[in-house]
Amino acid sequence: MEVKLSQIQPYLLSALRIALGLVILSFGIGKIFHFHPGPFSPPPGSLDWIAGVIELTAGGLFLVGLLTRISAFLLSGQMAFAYLLVHLPVSFYPTENDGYAAAVFSFVFLYFVAAGPGPLSIDKLTRPALRKSM
Numbered sequence: 001m002e003v004k005l006s007q008i009q010p011y012l013l014s015a016l017r018i019a020l021g022l023v024i025l026s027f028g029i030g031k032i033f034h035f036h037p038g039p040f041s042p043p044p045g046s047l048d049w050i051a052g053v054i055e056l057t058a059g060g061l062f063l064v065g066l067l068t069r070i071s072a073f074l075l076s077g078q079m080a081f082a083y084l085l086v087h088l089p090v091s092f093y094p095t096e097n098d099g100y101a102a103a104v105f106s107f108v109f110l111y112f113v114a115a116g117p118g119p120l121s122i123d124k125l126t127r128p129a130l131r132k133s134m
Contacts, residue, residue, distance in 0.1 A: 010118050011118065011119060011120065013116075013118035014117065014119055016108075017068070017117055017121070018063060018120070020105075020109075021060075021064075025059035025060055028054070028055030030052070031048060031051065031055065031056075032049070032053060054075070054078050055075070058074045062109075062112075065122050065124065066122040068123050069112070072109045072112035072113045073109075075105070075109045076106050076113065079102045080102075080106040082099075083102040086099070087099025087102060
């Protein structure tokens with residue numbers, strides 16, 4: 001039995017969503033629950049803490065594939081905002097301003113706004129319209 005890459009593409013999309021969701025969720029867990037030592041413990045109410053709340057909630061939703069497009073849109077905007085606010089003032093070039101992760105995350109999340117969650121998601125299981133469009 002021959003498997004074509006186009007047949008597993010939707011499942012790879014789900015795998016990418018899950019991996020990216022775990023990374024973003026870990027940032028939110030670190031910022032809100034002080035799970036990691038160091039700069040991952042911003043004071044409540046600060047801009048970094050608010051980013052942590054977004055990463056925790058939208059990242060968790062994105063991870064399980066619930067309201068995926070909405071959470072991806074919020075996370076894409078957050079990453080773009082982080083790049084513009086924190087990294088761009090240092091330098092235009094991501095290799096000089098350490099903003100490469102924020103830039104890449106922003107565009108990958110933006111891709112998920114258009115692509116959807118993939119077949120391994122709560123959205124796919126609970127929303128009949130999504131089942132037909134995937």
